[in-house]
Amino acid sequence: MPCPAKRSRSVNSPAASTTTSGRVAQEAERRRTFAVISHPDAGKSTLTEALALHAKMISEAGAIHGKSGRKSTVSDWMEMEKARGISVSSTALQFEYGECVINLVDTPGHSDFSEDTYRVLTAVDAAVMLIDAAKGLEPQTLKLFQVCRHRGIPVITVINKWDRPGRAPLELLDEINERIGLTPTPLFLPVGIAGDFRGLLRRGPDGVATEYIHFTRTAGGATIAPEESFTPEQAAAREGEPWETAAEESELLSATGQDHDQELFLAGQTSPVIYASAMLNFGVRQLLDTLVALAPSPGPRTDITGTPREPSDPFSAVVFKVQAGMDAAHRDRLAFMRIVSGEFERGMVVTHAQTGRPFATKYALTVFGRERATVDTAYPGDVVGLVNATALAPGHTLFVDKKVEFPPIPSFAPEHFATLRARSAGKYKQFRKAIDQLDSEGVVQVLRNDVRGDASPVLAAVGPMQFEVVTARMQAEFNVETQLDFLPYQLARRTDAASAPELDRQRGVEVFTRTDGAILALFSDKWRLQYIQKEMADLTLEPLVATAD
Numbered sequence: 128m129p130c131p132a133k134r135s136r137s138v139n140s141p142a143a144s145t146t147t148s149g150r151v152a153q154e155a156e157r158r159r160t161f162a163v164i165s166h167p168d169a170g171k172s173t174l175t176e177a178l179a180l181h182a183k184m185i186s187e188a189g190a191i192h193g194k195s196g197r198k199s200t201v202s203d204w205m206e207m208e209k210a211r212g213i214s215v216s217s218t219a220l221q222f223e224y225g226e227c228v229i230n231l232v233d234t235p236g237h238s239d240f241s242e243d244t245y246r247v248l249t250a251v252d253a254a255v256m257l258i259d260a261a262k263g264l265e266p267q268t269l270k271l272f273q274v275c276r277h278r279g280i281p282v283i284t285v286i287n288k289w290d291r292p293g294r295a296p297l298e299l300l301d302e303i304n305e306r307i308g309l310t311p312t313p314l315f316l317p318v319g320i321a322g323d324f325r326g327l328l329r330r331g332p333d334g335v336a337t338e339y340i341h342f343t344r345t346a347g348g349a350t351i352a353p354e355e356s357f358t359p360e361q362a363a364a365r366e367g368e369p370w371e372t373a374a375e376e377s378e379l380l381s382a383t384g385q386d387h388d389q390e391l392f393l394a395g396q397t398s399p400v401i402y403a404s405a406m407l408n409f410g411v412r413q414l415l416d417t418l419v420a421l422a423p424s425p426g427p428r429t430d431i432t433g434t435p436r437e438p439s440d441p442f443s444a445v446v447f448k449v450q451a452g453m454d455a456a457h458r459d460r461l462a463f464m465r466i467v468s469g470e471f472e473r474g475m476v477v478t479h480a481q482t483g484r485p486f487a488t489k490y491a492l493t494v495f496g497r498e499r500a501t502v503d504t505a506y507p508g509d510v511v512g513l514v515n516a517t518a519l520a521p522g523h524t525l526f527v528d529k530k531v532e533f534p535p536i537p538s539f540a541p542e543h544f545a546t547l548r549a550r551s552a553g554k555y556k557q558f559r560k561a562i563d564q565l566d567s568e569g570v571v572q573v574l575r576n577d578v579r580g581d582a583s584p585v586l587a588a589v590g591p592m593q594f595e596v597v598t599a600r601m602q603a604e605f606n607v608e609t610q611l612d613f614l615p616y617q618l619a620r621r622t623d624a625a626s627a628p629e630l631d632r633q634r635g636v637e638v639f640t641r642t643d644g645a646i647l648a649l650f651s652d653k654w655r656l657q658y659i660q661k662e663m664a665d666l667t668l669e670p671l672v673a674t675a676d
Contacts, residue, residue, distance in 0.1 A: 130157045130227035130419060148439040151470050151506055155425045155438040158508030159418050160230040160465070161283075162247050164275070165257035166265035170287045174257060174405035175220065175233045181351060181411050182222040182229065219463055219510040221493045227419045230510050242539040242569065242589050243448070246521050248274050249536055250447040250465035252508065253422040255414070256284045256398070260293030260321050263302050272307055275395075281423065282398045284311060285414060290404040293321030297376055300385070300400065312387045313380060313400040315340075315413055316373045318366055324404055325366060327413060328373045334381025336374045339366070340413070348407040393423060425508035428467045430531050438507035441528035442469030442477065446519045447536065449568040460564065461492070462516035464525060467533070471505040480524035480532040490514035521569050540671035541572055541587035544614040544649060545594055548583040554607045555582065561605040566642050571597055574639035574647060585639060586611075587619065587647075616649035618656055619671055626666040633659060647671075 165171040179185050220231045232251055234244040248254065254275050258264060275282050286299055300311045318339065319325035331337035339362030343353040362370045380386070391397040399417060403410030427435035428445075436443055448463040473491045478484070492499045492512040505511050513519065522536035549558040562584060566573040571594070572587040579585065588594060594611055601607045622630060622638065627646055631638045635651035636659065648668065650656040660668055 130159075130225065147470060151468075152439045154228075154470075154506035155508060157226060158228050158230060158425055158506065159253070159422045160232070160251050160425065160508040160510070161253040161255060161418060161422060162232045162234050162244075162251045163255045163257055164234060164244065164248075164268065164271040166259070166262070166267040169257045169259045169262075169265075169268070170405045171257050172233065174255075174285065174287065174403075174411070175231060177405045177408050177411045178229075178231060178415060179220060179222060180408065181415055182224045184220070184222045219493075219512070221510065224415055225419060228509070229415075229418070230508055232510060244271060245274055245539065246447045246536055246569070248278060248280060250445065250463075250510065251280065252425055253418070254280050254282050255418075256282045258284060258286050258299065258303075260286050260288045260299065260402075261291060263294060263299055264306050269307065272309075276307075279395060281393050281395055282309070283414070283417060283422065284398045284400045285410070286400065286402045287405055289317050289321050289324045289402045290407050290409065291322055295320075296402065297379075300380075303398070303400075309395075310385060310391070310397040311400045312385050312392070312397045313377075313402075314387060314417060315401050315410065316377055317402040318362070318373045319369045323369075324402075324407070324409055325369060327402065327410060328362075328370070328377060330377050330380075330386075332386070334377045334379075334386060336362075336377055339370065341365075342407070342409045344407055348404075350408070351412075352408040354412070387421075389421065392421060425467075428533060431534050436468050436531055436533075438468050440468040441526070442471055442475070443467045443524065443526040443531050443533075444471070444477075444511075445533050446516075446523045446525070447521055449516075449519060449521060460515055460517065460568075461512040462519040463510055463512050464519075466505055466507050466509045466511065468507055469527070471502075471509070471511060473501065473503045475527070477525045477527050478530070479518060480526060480530065482518065484518070486516075486518070486525060488513060517567075520567050538569075538572060538671065539589045541589060541619055542617065543588045543591050543594070544574075544616045544619075545586050545588075546579065546583045546612045546614060547586055547597065548610050550608045550610055557605045557607050558601075558609070561601050561607055565597055565600065570600075573642050574649075576637070576639045585614065585649075587641075614649070615651055617652050618650040619647045620650065620656065620668040621671055622646050622648045622669075623667045626668070629663065629666060630659070 163171050163175060222229050232247045234247045256268060256272060258268065284303065296317055303309055303311045313330060315327040315329055317324060318328055326339055326341040328336050329338040329340065336359045339357040339359065341355045341357060345352055357365060387399055388397060392399060399421060401410050401414050401417060403414060405411065425438050427437045429435050444464040444466045446462050446464045450461050474489050476485050476487055479486045491502050492514060493502045502511055524532045549555055559581065562573060565571060574585040574587055575581065586594060586597060598609050598611055601609050623646060627638045630636050630648045635655040637649050639647050641647055
């Protein structure tokens with residue numbers, strides 16, 4: 128539903144007499160917190176910046192891909208991201224749009240960083256699934272959609288790059304329906320085939336066209352594309368056959384039941400669809416308006432006891448991301464928390480559920496790419512960065528009043544393993560500090576055993592590019608040059624202290640302890656694992672949590 132109007136908190140305002148819980152509930156209704164998910168190179172970071180442009184947070188959009196003479200996107204701040212034109216970390220952007228407060232959490236596009244994306248999806252209320260008009264559904268998109276389905280996150284679909292040659296609009300809709308069982312319900316249809324994007328047909332009840340929105344290109348898509356609105360009769364006269372084709376397709380979709388139903392959307396059975404070109408800023412305003420009108424505001428979150436925590440309850444928050452190195456001048460460490468309930472006030476003392484200790488929140492920020500601003504108050508749905516929160520890790524809970532603790536964020540099962548050591552023995556102290564920091568951020572999982580020692584810990588990752596991030600940040604942030612050596616292991620299984628000695632004696636197996644205390648056995652291949660499971664059935668070997676399933 129549309130956001131309620133923001134009320135003043137002055138003493139002369141009627142809102143002055145509103146209870147704290149009532150004010151929190153009202154502010155929560157204004158929030159829309161979502162993530163953008165996609166396969167690499169579908170245009171996710173470009174769309175993120177286009178949304179910021181339309182919200183007037185920036186005056187000019189920059190192109191991605193790190194091409195000579197072009198800007199990197201606001202949300203891509205790491206040097207590796209700028210050089211490669213991909214997102215390898217998640218960032219949070221907050222801005223106002225009309226009466227709403229938008230919390231947009233940009234996510235890594237590359238599959239090697241699925242674990243980081245999963246953490247982000249634990250902190251949002253909706254997702255925008257971005258699909259390349261030429262390629263359709265791709266493996267990473269499918270995987271991330273399954274995470275959304277598992278978590279009950281409603282999905283809005285954007286078919287991007289309609290300004291380039293691509294597939295037929297109904298063909299793409301059929302693919303969504305057939306491959307993921309989600310019924311697409313377009314709110315807008317493109318006028319003009321892929322590569323000849325003229326504008327959008329707005330669909331009304333029963334598939335009847337109600338408006339034609341015509342876009343005009345701007346130089347390089349750097350500014351908001353001008354829009355003109357026409358009646359269906361004017362559109363037919365202006366565009367001719369392309370308009371008639373879009374109108375016929377709209378009626379056909381309605382005949383097959385592909386009209387928007389809010390209850391089915393929130394239940395995860397349907398997905399509103401918008402065709403767009405993020406690079407040209409076509410369809411971006413329509414996406415923002417759709418998010419405001421249809422995406423859910425923050426709702427209750429279940430704690431570890433199964434009790435729902437309502438947005439109007441006393442303050443609580445979940446840490447979903449820890450990131451260092453965003454400010455090269457200060458080398459600080461930001462813990463991103465999603466506020467679940469209550470009103471956050473900078474400087475308030477909260478309790479850290481995992482340790483039971485008080486935690487001060489003096490340094491609290493909202494983050495827009497690398498730009499920061501001190502935040503004094505925040506409400507459910509908001510994402511707030513806490514500076515130098517060294518005790519916090521992904522999955523931790525903060526609260527006031529009666530204790531509440533939310534379920535931990537599980538880790539992905541790693542598939543790649545390598546040892547890391549400092550090239551210079553004189554850098555050992557910095558090396559240990561860097562490893563501990565990257566481990567606490569969840570950049571990689573760190574494994575240790577007595578044989579290898581602390582000087583060459585084993586790094587475990589979902590994808591090999593995570594290792595590149597580690598070595599790059601070691602050099603850039605800690606001035607430590609490292610040597611990475613890959614290990615011949617392909618699988619990890621959880622075991623226990625009783626089984627570990629016997630497993631450690633087996634060929635092609637090595638046992639480690641993860642930082643969180645979990646004991647993991649690494650296997651050279653699946654056949655070695657199957658042999659040991661068959662011959663030594665009494666040993667404990669459990670699959671690690673596969674959170675994308």
